[in-house]
Amino acid sequence: MARPRSDDKRAAIMAAATRIIAAQGLGAATAAIAKEAGVSNGSLFTYFDTKADLFNQLYLELKADMGAAALGGLPAADERAQLLHMWSRWMRWATTHPHKRRALAQLQVSDQITASTHEAASRTMTGMGRILERVRANGPMRAAPAALVFALCNALAEATIDYIIGDPDHVDEHTRSGFDALWRMIG
Incomplete structure (x- = not known):
């Protein structure tokens, strides 16, 4: 008889996998993830068929979490205000x-x-993509391939995030500077 699954254990495994992957990389052993989660290695495979299955499900959860965070409380406003909120x-x-x-x-x-x-x-990122598409529709990059525009936006976001982490005393200024660059690029 199969063991019943617990939402709390699954969540603990996902949180542990996030921490272990961030610290040790994708080569980290599932035993390390299980130990961090406080479950046996066998229990981990009650929730995920393989390590790849765990990684795929974690990837989906992290993307959904990021998208939900970016779009939470989105104002019913013009595209610039929505883009600033999302950013x-x-x-x-x-x-x-x-x-x-x-x-x-x-x-x-x-x-x-x-x-x-x-x-x-x-x-899961469709809402963010729709905002970017609406903003770029009449902007200087309207004729550029959407994939290129999204890649450039992501690169700008990563650079801004790195800068914020390096200078946390000026989060608001760096967030705004990154946004101003984004707006000039696509708005």
């Missing part, structure tokens, strides 16, 4: 949860993340 909350999420950001960055480039998982993750 500010994205910066806050990344700097408040650096272990999630590091784990997500590693998972993003992992060969273990399947194409279908990448597609599902993209769907």
Whole structure:
């Protein structure tokens, strides 16, 4: 008879995997993740068929968490105000949860993340994409491929986040400077 699954144990495994991947990378042993979560290695595989399954599910959860944080409380306002809201909350999420950001960055480039998982993750980011699309529709990059624009926005976000982490006394100024650069690029 299969053991019943616990939402709390699954959440503990996901949180532990995030911390371990952020600290040790994708090569970390599942035993280290299980130990950090306070479960047996066998119990980990009650929730995830394989290490790759764990990574794919974690990637989806982290992307959804980031997207929800960025879009939470989105004002019914013009595109610039919505983009600023999204940008500010994205910066806050990344700097408040650096272990999630590091784990997500590693998972993003992992060969273990399947194409279908990448597609599902993209769907969780649809709200952010819609805002970026509306903003760029009449801006200087309207003719550029959307994938290029999104990659440039992500690179600018990563640079801004790194700068905020390096100079945490000026979070608001750096967030605003990054946003102003983003707006000039696509707005």
